[in-house]
Every structure is written in C-alpha cells, then in structure tokens.
Amino acid sequence: MEFNASVKNALTEEIKKGIISHAYIVEGIHGVGKKHFAREMAKVILCERENKPCGSCGSCEKVLNSSHPDLHFYSCEGSSFKVAQVREIRKSVSMPPNDGEYGVFVLDGAHNMTVAAQNALLKVFEEPPKGTVFFILTEKREALLPTVVSRGRIISLSPVSDGEIRAFLKERFPKKSEEETEAAVRLACGSAGKGEEFFEKQNKTAIDSALKLAEGIYAGAGRYKLYTTVLSYTKKREDFLRLLPFLEEAAHDVAVYKRFGKEGTILPLDKLKTYGQRIGRKASAELLDAIIATDIALKSNANLNASLTELCGKITEILG
Ligand SMILES: [Zn+2]
Numbered sequence: 291m292e293f294n295a296s297v298k299n300a301l302t303e304e305i306k307k308g309i310i311s312h313a314y315i316v317e318g319i320h321g322v323g324k325k326h327f328a329r330e331m332a333k334v335i336l337c338e339r340e341n342k343p344c345g346s347c348g349s350c351e352k353v354l355n356s357s358h359p360d361l362h363f364y365s366c367e368g369s370s371f372k373v374a375q376v377r378e379i380r381k382s383v384s385m386p387p388n389d390g391e392y393g394v395f396v397l398d399g400a401h402n403m404t405v406a407a408q409n410a411l412l413k414v415f416e417e418p419p420k421g422t423v424f425f426i427l428t429e430k431r432e433a434l435l436p437t438v439v440s441r442g443r444i445i446s447l448s449p450v451s452d453g454e455i456r457a458f459l460k461e462r463f464p465k466k467s468e469e470e471t472e473a474a475v476r477l478a479c480g481s482a483g484k485g486e487e488f489f490e491k492q493n494k495t496a497i498d499s500a501l502k503l504a505e506g507i508y509a510g511a512g513r514y515k516l517y518t519t520v521l522s523y524t525k526k527r528e529d530f531l532r533l534l535p536f537l538e539e540a541a542h543d544v545a546v547y548k549r550f551g552k553e554g555t556i557l558p559l560d561k562l563k564t565y566g567q568r569i570g571r572k573a574s575a576e577l578l579d580a581i582i583a584t585d586i587a588l589k590s591n592a593n594l595n596a597s598l599t600e601l602c603g604k605i606t607e608i609l610g
Contacts, residue, residue: 293323293454293482294447298330301445305334306342310392311443313415313424315400317431318447321483325363325398327447328425329353332361332394335423349389359388366399371407383414383422396425401433408435415441449480458482463489476555477539492532497556499529500536504557507577508544508565513606520602524595527588534585541578548574573608580604 292298304310314331316324333343333353343350352358362382364375371379379395387393397403403411415424415438424442431439450458455478459471466474466489478485487493506519523530536556543554547562548571554562569577584601588594 293450293458294327297445297447298327301331302334302342305331310335310423312418312422313426313442315426315428315431315434315439315442315444316447317428317444319449319479319481320429321478321481321485321487322447322449323482324427324447325396327445328394328396328427329361331425332358332396332423335392335394336360336390338390360390360393361396362394363396363398366402370402370404371397371411373407373410376407376410379411380414384419386419387421392421392423394423394425396427398427400426400428401430403434405435408438412437412441450478450482451480452478455480455482455485459485459489462486473556473558476553479555496529496532497536500533500540501556503533503537504540504544504565507605507609508568510568510609516605517602520598524598527594530594530598531588534581534588538578538581538585541574541581544569545571545574545578569609573610576608577605580608 301314314328316327318324330343333345333350336349336353336358337343338347338349343353349358353361356363362379364371364379367375379397383393383395385393397411412435414422418424426434426438426442428434431444452475456471456475459466459474459478459482463471470489474485474488477488488497503519506516539556540554543557543562544565546552547554547557547566548569553559557565566574580601584597587597
C-alpha cells in the first residue's frame, strides 16, 4: 500500500523529465513515511534505465538493499546532528558520485537540528556541487532556519486517513484482533508508522505498562499501590522512559475527555468513562502537566528516584 501516492507520482514525473532540485524539504508528522518517500525518490534519481524507477537495474537493487554508494542516510544522534556528523556530510558531499551523476543525501530528523548545525550545513545547501540532491526530513518546517527552508523545495506529506491505516495494518498484521487493530489505529493519529510501532514488541510492553500505570493512577488503587508500582521503576530508567510517552498519551486522553467528552487515542471510551468519574477537569489537566514535567526532567538527566517520588507526591496531591 502506498500513501501520498499523488505526491510521489508527481515528483517522479518531474525527475524523469530531468527537473531535479538540489534540496527537497520533506515535511510530515512522525511515522508518515518521510524516509520511505526519500528512498523511493532516490531510486528514481539513481535508476539507470529509461523507465524510472525500473526496480530491477543494479542501481535500483542497491537502493533496495541499502547498499548504494551514492545514497547516504544521516540521522540525528540524540538531540541534533553532531559536529562530527556535519563534517562527514560536508566531506561526502564534496566528493563526486561513485556510480552515476547524482549523490543523494537524506538527513533524517532535521527538526532536531540545532541552529549551529543548520548554519554549518547551510554552506553546502547554498552551493552544492553539481549532482547533489538533499532530502531534508522534518516533522515541522518551522524548526528549520528560514535560510534553509528557502534553499529547498517543500514537499508536504499528508496524514493518512483512519480507513487507510486500518487497511494497511490489517494487511501487515493479519493475525491481530479487531480490538488491537482499532487501538493501533487510534494511536496512529494519521501516521501509519506510528500504527506499526504499536505492534512492535518493545512498544507493546511499554504500552501495556503505561496502561497499567494509568489504571493505578486513575482507577484509584490507593496510595500504597501507586507508590509501589511507580517506584518499581527506580532501577529501570530505560523502561520508564519508554512507557512515559504512552502514559502522557493516556493522561492527555483523560484531560481531553474531561474537557470535550471526546474519545481518546490510547484509552478506549469505557476506560475514559470510568477514569473520568474519579477526576475533575482541572485535576486531569494538572496530572497531565505533572507527567509531562517528569518526562522533561528525565530527559535532562534528572535523578530517576527523585523524579518518581516527586511524581507520586504530585499525583496524590492532585487526586486528594
Ligand atoms: Zn532502475
């Protein structure tokens, strides 16, 4: 199944006519398929035959096996591209392509690039050597410097409809139950990749743990049980960091439900009704804030034990 097929087809036609920009800024939400899009377009650019992408020439095959010497993928390490990476990118850009006329450079996670990293790369965006094509993948163009945005052609990938995601997931994971597939569709929010992630084992565990934690918080298990559950993560920083976004999602669901009576993304409506009875509108918003604050603190390396204890304190304070 191909998403954003019309955008892909239009650009393919252009490239076949030889209209190739030196930089494309591919914008779209997390998991919408930006990387896949860049790879498909690289295949068109690098294909050796007339009918691009033929899918069977040496070049097309190398793109498929991720072994093409002229297709370079770079991904933000941590919070931004590191100086060493930027240096490496600039170095490879300055070298002529190995096989053909073009060298394709995909920069993934560009929304995380610091201003310094963007400035360091700006030089190559401004005057790239002949045959250089950049695909700058970003969740939002506002995260890029205007000078970077103005150097590229913007391609927006649209969120996918629930119906399309449902069909995609049923095809990918035919053994999953209706209930699980629906939960994945809800959580996907227009991103097929996010829907897929739902079924990945590690995430499945994180989601289950997050839902259990949400149950402990919102279903009124009592202070003792809440503390034991939360504090059981004191030695499992990675596990806790992995479940936090899903706990945030659950808290967000409750807050939205209390305010607008709308159904959620991770919590089914029956759970929202139960949880919603136990908590006021203001408290639900405060709880969401407390969980987000914990996430932010932990990401800036706050002590896990202290953060968890603080979170427990806040929860009991908010729930009264
Ligand atoms: Zn080909």
